[in-house]
Amino acid sequence: MAGVNLTQLTKRYTIGSRTFAALDTVDLTIADGSFTTIVGRSGCGKTTLLRLLCGLEAATSGRIEFTYRAGEEETHQRHIGIVFQEPRLMPWLTVAQNIAFSRLGDPDRDRTRAMVESLLKMLGLERFRNAYPSQISGGMAQRVALGRTLCYDPDVILMDEPFGALDYFTRKKLQNEMVELFLSQGKTFILVTHDVEEALTLGQKVIVLEAGRLIREFPVDLPYRRKRTAPEFLSLQEAIFEMILETNHETGNSEGS
Amino acid sequence: MPVLSMVQRLKALYIPLLILIAWIIGSGFGFWNSYIIPPPAKVLASGKQLIVSGILFKHAAVSLYRVFAGFAIALLLALPLGILIGMNRRWVRYTEPMLEFIRHIPPLATIPMLILWFGIDETSKLTIIVLATFFPIYLNTVNGIIHCDPKLLEVGRSFGFSRGRLFWRIILPAILPYILIGMRLGLGYSWRSLIGAELIAAAAGIGYMILDAEQLSRPDVIVVGILTIGILGSVIDHAFFRLTRHFTPWGGDEAKHGWG
Numbered sequence: 220m221a222g223v224n225l226t227q228l229t230k231r232y233t234i235g236s237r238t239f240a241a242l243d244t245v246d247l248t249i250a251d252g253s254f255t256t257i258v259g260r261s262g263c264g265k266t267t268l269l270r271l272l273c274g275l276e277a278a279t280s281g282r283i284e285f286t287y288r289a290g291e292e293e294t295h296q297r298h299i300g301i302v303f304q305e306p307r308l309m310p311w312l313t314v315a316q317n318i319a320f321s322r323l324g325d326p327d328r329d330r331t332r333a334m335v336e337s338l339l340k341m342l343g344l345e346r347f348r349n350a351y352p353s354q355i356s357g358g359m360a361q362r363v364a365l366g367r368t369l370c371y372d373p374d375v376i377l378m379d380e381p382f383g384a385l386d387y388f389t390r391k392k393l394q395n396e397m398v399e400l401f402l403s404q405g406k407t408f409i410l411v412t413h414d415v416e417e418a419l420t421l422g423q424k425v426i427v428l429e430a431g432r433l434i435r436e437f438p439v440d441l442p443y444r445r446k447r448t449a450p451e452f453l454s455l456q457e458a459i460f461e462m463i464l465e466t467n468h469e470t471g472n473s474e475g476s
Numbered sequence: 477m478p479v480l481s482m483v484q485r486l487k488a489l490y491i492p493l494l495i496l497i498a499w500i501i502g503s504g505f506g507f508w509n510s511y512i513i514p515p516p517a518k519v520l521a522s523g524k525q526l527i528v529s530g531i532l533f534k535h536a537a538v539s540l541y542r543v544f545a546g547f548a549i550a551l552l553l554a555l556p557l558g559i560l561i562g563m564n565r566r567w568v569r570y571t572e573p574m575l576e577f578i579r580h581i582p583p584l585a586t587i588p589m590l591i592l593w594f595g596i597d598e599t600s601k602l603t604i605i606v607l608a609t610f611f612p613i614y615l616n617t618v619n620g621i622i623h624c625d626p627k628l629l630e631v632g633r634s635f636g637f638s639r640g641r642l643f644w645r646i647i648l649p650a651i652l653p654y655i656l657i658g659m660r661l662g663l664g665y666s667w668r669s670l671i672g673a674e675l676i677a678a679a680a681g682i683g684y685m686i687l688d689a690e691q692l693s694r695p696d697v698i699v700v701g702i703l704t705i706g707i708l709g710s711v712i713d714h715a716f717f718r719l720t721r722h723f724t725p726w727g728g729d730e731a732k733h734g735w736g
Contacts, residue, residue, distance in 0.1 A: 273634050300634070307631045311649045311726045321635045323645055351726040371635055 221285045221298060221374035221407060222251035223272065228281035230267050230431075241267040243431040244281070249375075249424075251286065254401050254408040256422030258415055260463060264431040265411040266304075269377045272409070273299045285374070300373030302381045306360035308352040308367075315339060315348040317363050321371035331370070338366040341400075358389035362396075369404070378410040382417070394420050398443050415459050419452060420445055427459060429466040514696040522696040523703075531685070536704060539670060539681040542598070543712075546605025547666045551659065554610045558617025562651075563643070565622075575614070583607040584672045596677040601670065608669035612661035620654025621647060656720045663716060667709050682708075 230242040242264040249255050257265050270276045272283060285298050300321070308317045315335055322331045339345045342362045347355055355363070361381055368376055382390040394417060401408050401421075412418050418425045425437040437459060445452055496516065502508060503515035510518070526532035561567050583604045590600040624647050632642045674683025682701050689697035 275630060275634060303627070303631070305627070307627050309628065309631075309646070309649065311652070311724070320631075320645075323635075323637070324641065353726060 221287050222253070223247075223249040223375060223407070223409075224282075224284040224286055225249075226282040226284070228268075228271065228283065229279045230264075230271060230276065231279045240431045242271070242278075245428075245431075245433045247426065247433060247436075249407060249409060251288065252405050252407055254410070254421060254423045255426060256418035256424070257409065257411045257426045257428055258413065258418040258459065258463070259428035261413065263428045265413075265428055266379055267431075268428070269301065269379050269409070269411055272375070273301045273377055275301075287374075298373060299375050299377060300368035300371040301377040301379065302361075302364050302368050304380045304383055306352070306357075306364040308360055308363055310352050313349050313351060314344055314355065314359075314363050317352065318344075318366040318370050321367045334370050334372070335366075338370055342366050342396075356389075358385055358393065361385065361393065365400075369400075373406070375407040375409065378408070380412050381410070383412075390417075395444075397421055402443065415456055415463075416447060418459070419456055420447065425455075425459060427462055429463065434466055435462060511693075511695060514699060518696045519699045519703075522694070523700045526697070526700055532700070532704060535680060535682050535685045535701075536708060539674065539683070540708070542601055542605060542670050542674075542681065543663070543666050545598075546602045546670070547609050547659075547663055549602065550606045550609035550662060550666070551613060553606070554613035554658075554662075555617055555655065558614045559621065562618040562621030563647075568618075575611075578607070579611045579615075581607075583669045584676070587673060587676050591677055596679075600677060601673045604669050604673045605666045609662035609666040612665060613655070613658040616654045616658025616661070617651065620651030623654075624650045653720075653724050656716075656724065660713065660716050660720065663712060664709065667705070667712070671705055 225245055225247040228242055228245040228247075229240065232239050232241055245264075245268070257268065259265050267276070271278050309320060312320060318338055319331050319335045322334070325331055339348055342365065344359065344362060344366065347359060352360055352363070365378075365381065382393050385393065397408075397410075398421060408421075410418075410421055415425075419439060422439055425439060427434040427437070437455060439455065441449070441451055447453075499513070500516055503510065503513065523532070561571055586607065587600070587604065590603050594600040594603065628646050628650060629642055632646050637645065670681070671683040671686075674681040675687050678684040678687075682705055686698050686701035689695070689701065
């Protein structure tokens with residue numbers, strides 16, 4: 220298991236003669252085994268943060284540290300697994316092969332096989348094990364993508380708006396499944412979304428990002444299988460909404476080179 | 477096989493049957509000179525005689541050998557080069573102008589030079605086939621790598637794949653449909669260029685059989701030769717289409733083309 224510490228994390232992009240700070244001196248501590256959600260408007264730096272965390276991009280400055288429980292660090296090779304906005308399944312592989320894809324090269328094939336079987340069962344994909352991605356629905360494809368990341372067995376699971384392209388009902392169903400998964404796996408989950416309700420349904424802590432800066436952290440002290448109509452839920456939702464709307468979108472968004 | 481599917485397949489025979497009927501009627505009523513278009517019965521008799529004597533098989537075997545040998549050489553050259561250039565795009569600026577220049581030269585235009593260099597034996601004909609087949613395979617391979625979805629590569633990178641694993645497990649399967657399309661096109665081109673080469677410089681093969689028949693004033697044998705080329709080409713293409721479907725069962729674009 221692992222937690223994550225971000226210190227003064229910054230990522231700048233240069234477009235033409237201008238330099239933009241997609242992420243600006245972010246300090247954040249994510250506890251081991253917690254579920255953190257990150258909300259904000261489009262372009263606030265949510266996806267950049269995830270891409271830095273999983274090593275797809277390098278930070279301009281600052282530090283990312285993984286914190287382990289005593290005695291665990293040496294044995295852990297797989298820090299991070301990510302579920303992208305789109306399923307990104309390999310079209311030439313079946314559902315079962317796509318799930319096993321993340322463990323290619325693992326010499327322990329029996330273990331991989333056992334993990335795939337258990338994930339197929341857990342995600343309700345047993346009947347579709349031999350189907351190709353073109354033959355399954357969007358919701359199922361996203362489940363396969365989640366299965367692929369779980370099969371990788373990472374310490375921290377990152378999710379970049381994984382339900383963004385799904386219809387309302389599938390979205391709600393998968394949100395509930397995500398809660399069950401979090402409770403059963405005990406891993407560290409970090410989910411990025413622009414949907415405040417989704418952030419509150421899933422997260423134990425909601426981080427508000429705006430123009431690359433961490434604006435505020437909201438702890439969500441509500442038991443899981445949360446009622447979206449509960450007064451505490453609604454008041455938190457209202458507070459986050461107001462915070463996002465009040466923050467000037469332009470402030471600190473760019474700086475001249 | 478379902479009845480509907482059978483009916484769909486039979487539709488492919490409508491136009492050939494109409495042409496055959498028009499041919500039979502036109503020849504029967506003497507609408508044209510039998511030397512210009514020989515009657516079907518005469519073509520059939522010649523075909524039968526060429527089959528029984530083994531002459532047709534001999535020529536067809538020679539042509540098929542040349543097609544497959546030339547195709548195999550082109551594949552061995554074009555595929556690795558296409559992968560090499562596709563994976564190292566900065567090399568494109570060195571190779572592209574020369575390859576583009578060669579691509580626009582019809583292989584048949586090089587026959588006089590090839591005969592001068594290699595004589596009229598197999599080498600000159602194989603070179604023509606290689607020249608005709610190389611570009612569809614090479615260009616499709618490069619194109620496939622250029623269009624390989626970067627999002628899929630990101631998935632591999634997020635799981636810590638090495639460069640080698642990214643190539644074998646993501647790039648190669650992703651470009652397989654492109655390679656197969658290139659191979660299928662190349663096979664068609666090699667067949668066409670071969671017949672051209674055999675018409676000009678050969679002592680055996682279907683092209684040679686047609687040229688020989690022209691000099692002996694045997695239009696019926698010419699028609700048998702043309703039909704043999706068409707049938708063999710179609711059978712090879714269909715076999716390749718089946719092979720393509722077998723190797724890309726997830727339904728790449730190439731599976732939408734060809735006989736069902």
